[in-house]
Amino acid sequence: MDSKLSLSFFVFLLLVVTISSSSVQAADQLQEFITPILTYWKSVLPQTPIPATIERLLHPAAETENYSFEVEKAPTIYISYKSAATENQMQNDRNAQLFLKRSITPGTKMVLDLTGTTSSPPFLSLKDSMAAPFSSGKLPEILGLFSIQRGSLKAAAVRRALAECEEPPLDGESKRCVTSLESMVEFIEAELGDGDVRIVETAVARGGLVSGRQEYVVGSAGPRLLRAEGVVSCHSEPYPRALYYCHATKHIEIYKVHMLGANGIVVDAVMTCHTNTSAWNPDYIGFRMLRVKPGTEPICHFMPQGNLIFALLSKKANLMS
Ligand SMILES: *[C@@H]1O[C@H](CO)[C@@H](O)[C@H](O)[C@H]1NC(C)=O
Ligand SMILES: *[C@@H]1O[C@H](CO)[C@@H](O)[C@H](O)[C@H]1NC(C)=O
Numbered sequence: 350m351d352s353k354l355s356l357s358f359f360v361f362l363l364l365v366v367t368i369s370s371s372s373v374q375a376a377d378q379l380q381e382f383i384t385p386i387l388t389y390w391k392s393v394l395p396q397t398p399i400p401a402t403i404e405r406l407l408h409p410a411a412e413t414e415n416y417s418f419e420v421e422k423a424p425t426i427y428i429s430y431k432s433a434a435t436e437n438q439m440q441n442d443r444n445a446q447l448f449l450k451r452s453i454t455p456g457t458k459m460v461l462d463l464t465g466t467t468s469s470p471p472f473l474s475l476k477d478s479m480a481a482p483f484s485s486g487k488l489p490e491i492l493g494l495f496s497i498q499r500g501s502l503k504a505a506a507v508r509r510a511l512a513e514c515e516e517p518p519l520d521g522e523s524k525r526c527v528t529s530l531e532s533m534v535e536f537i538e539a540e541l542g543d544g545d546v547r548i549v550e551t552a553v554a555r556g557g558l559v560s561g562r563q564e565y566v567v568g569s570a571g572p573r574l575l576r577a578e579g580v581v582s583c584h585s586e587p588y589p590r591a592l593y594y595c596h597a598t599k600h601i602e603i604y605k606v607h608m609l610g611a612n613g614i615v616v617d618a619v620m621t622c623h624t625n626t627s628a629w630n631p632d633y634i635g636f637r638m639l640r641v642k643p644g645t646e647p648i649c650h651f652m653p654q655g656n657l658i659f660a661l662l663s664k665k666a667n668l669m670s
Contacts, residue, residue, distance in 0.1 A: 416470035433632035465655030478529035524596035568607035600625035
């Protein structure tokens, strides 16, 4: 080997060693981040594996890294039941995807967007999530931290997410916005307790992702009720870090609806119906769109992929008997 060749061979070796040791380091970091979360998850939710939509959000987040997050593509779920609809929302009502329960029957056709967010900013560690600024009062600081321009669509999404999180819960309900998986699990445990808790999610029959707005036809079985003793819904929100708006909801029914999409996709969609809307704002977008009054007809919405419903199927005592 001549000396030039051996030198470049040496440099090559050095590179290989450096790259593999840094990827070993990254793998170690990932293990260090992920292991306690998985252990905690298993202790609280032994019957439920971590869903793929959550697992991909589990990697250490660089503090100020610009993770992309979508602000327009994902359909909006109108979960601010205490808020009046704005005129702007009324004009964009094609995204509201709200229905009367009696209108969803075998053969019903409707245009829906069940796409989940495809961008995936990661969860924070519990420690980082507790230290991170998270309130409307700190909006300028938050925008600065993630280099988001004031007045941009992203800034509007962050402002809206914070406002939704700060809105007080409905009477007798509880809610928590979480930016770490530990906080999510802790909330589930506090609200649902010990028992057989399962996750229900909108899913494609043969696996994969739902995409785009299209017409769906409800299958011949119609909506199938899932019997649950308690329900917590966690909705993913556009934000520079993984953010879920979780709330323990009363007067709710969970249905699975088998549907065929115009592009041939078969989806098992999750539909939640609110059976007692009497405490909601009379100007809530759903009342205006569907022309019904609070406390009358049940109002339903379809969950886009990646929204998680934690359903307590039976309490521990029942499990053992
Ligand atoms: C994030 O993006 C903005 C522009 O959009 C840029 O100015 C900033 O340097 C980026 N920050 C990081 C940490 O990459
Ligand atoms: C509906 O909710 C209201 C308050 O939110 C409550 O007063 C009423 O009893 C509930 N109705 C039923 C049938 O549970």
